[in-house]
Amino acid sequence: MINFSNKKSNISSEVLFKMVWVSSFLAMIFVLPPLGLFLGIYFLTGELLIGAVIGFGVHFVILAFSGRISKFVTKLVS
Template sequence: MILSLPPLGLFLGIYFLTGNIIMGAILGFGTHFIILVFSTKISKLLTKVMS
């Protein structure tokens, strides 16, 4: 959920505020892939915090 909800929120926020689905999709997918690049670091941080 940590990796997928922020891009989804960004996509829906841009879509509902501006009505531009293309811009929302581009920014949402871009954010999603940027988060995936850093997913190992995020995972290690979360594991460290939880234990």
């Protein structure tokens, strides 16, 4: 059975605002470069598979450094 605690925490609007901006920046950093590479390779060469492999590769390399990127973006927004 699921037990939901009745704890209510008050989150300030400043913390919520920073959380939304950091999450948005991280989403753009993780998605836009691999998507740009994928679409660029696909439209320039017509090779779907090569574009997909390079795009996924760049995406996972970026994900490997996600902790450092998150800390940097958090410092930048703060």
